[in-house]
Amino acid sequence: MDEETTVEALTRLGLTTYEARVFVALQRLGTGTASDVAEITAVPRSQVYGAAEDLQARGLLDVQQTRPTVYRPVSPEEAERRLLSQLESVGRDAFGYLADVRGSVENDEERSEAIWTIRGRANVRDRVIDLIDGADDRIVYGTPRPELLEDEVLAVLTEAADAGVDAAVVSDEPSVLESVPADGPVRVVPQPADRQPEVSTARVLLVDSDTLLMSVVSAAVGDDDQEVAFWSAGTAFATVLVTLSEELIELDR
């Protein structure tokens, strides 16, 4: 992470480019005047004053009212706390309102048989966790890649298993099975190596008899792998797919 990237990150947290640059420069300086700041970063001296005023209003720096004015940034840890807690409180209000109005518009169209798609590994993982959370009866989680049995997933699996749900991890890859604690409540089900359900499947998740998620990783897009998943719950589709998947997996209870 270099300075430019840091400035960009700070703008994503709500600062303007000038504010971010001034703040970073002041961190490097410890304390400094507008001229000091303008010297070591690409902000015109005359613009430092306005940016600093804004930063002061956000609680990110203190001001020494002398001539010349001297600025003193709060510590990075302090700044992180303040910025994030400001954003959190903004978020609390907004999402509270959303929870209120949720589903407030009638939607005559009955969208049954829905199959939803998700892009991005983190997003897929979050949906997996969501679906596991809703399990009543049993869960089957399969992947040939150890990195796709994330800690968070394993945690909710364990949690569900502790709550009485039959939870199993299946794989043809020993390293995946080994990452599940042997003495824990989550079962492991090895698969024969020649029995690949789908060639490029990244994850399979079955929950109860009517919920399924399946993902693939396409190496094509951009630099890094792009995981794409689809899922369905409470639909006939899902039920059929779950049954199908079960047949492909040797599930010795």
Added chain:
Amino acid sequence: MDEETTVEALTRLGLTTYEARVFVALQRLGTGTASDVAEITAVPRSQVYGAAEDLQARGLLDVQQTRPTVYRPVSPEEAERRLLSQLESVGRDAFGYLADVRGSVENDEERSEAIWTIRGRANVRDRVIDLIDGADDRIVYGTPRPELLEDEVLAVLTEAADAGVDAAVVSDEPSVLESVPADGPVRVVPQPADRQPEVSTARVLLVDSDTLLMSVVSAAVGDDDQEVAFWSAGTAFATVLVTLSEELIELDR
């Protein structure tokens, strides 16, 4: 909190106005097509597609690849978690870098005798907490207004007192003193009502023998009160001011 405010809040969390409107509309709908969304919110139908794509990339909605395409937002709680954790990780990187480069530029100018000013009540409160955290020996915190003895401040006072620091709250206002638990480690020191140190003082904080913060509330600016504070630490100024303040306060140990 109405819809417009919510949209604004979401933009502060990094969404564009269109993205925010689409997301809010989908919460109200449950699920919906681009046309559904365009109907109940001020986003041209043609622009819904792009906004939804972006929201999908952020993990805020799933997509049903049918014709017409149907969108399904994640729950508000889920969305809040994802947005904030995205921002947090952005922040972690940035502030990690800042902690590295901190003070990396030599600053020959010795800025001793610094007195720093702070604007905004929350910012003042944070600095108060910061200074209390650094106490070794004793803390005196005075205010005539019960709302300026915030819970967070009382908490760190108690924490410090538990750690062996002599912590005292002084006030001429009984309601302030009553908000300090009588059986707790923080002492209370009543002041005679006629003994106002400074007419409009909002807070006084003394830490050890060389740190002081003092704030006033000016009713002039804008609609709400604007608290302004100054503080100094480790300076001769501070030492003198601490001594001065002590004389104005009847500190019977």
Added chain:
DNA sequence: TCGTGCTGTTAGTATATCGGTCACAACAGA
């Protein structure tokens, strides 16, 4: 006392992002 350089403020320009409109081809159902 009169420069000279620095400080802080303000007006002003340029540009890029984003909100908003329009046109159109692909598609589905009648």
Added chain:
DNA sequence: TCTGTTGTGACCGATATACTAACAGCACGA
């Protein structure tokens, strides 16, 4: 085949913001 809807892309204009320039105090020294 006709018609309304869908999804895509080009286009425009306004606003925010990065950036420039000019200038009036103030400090300090010749």
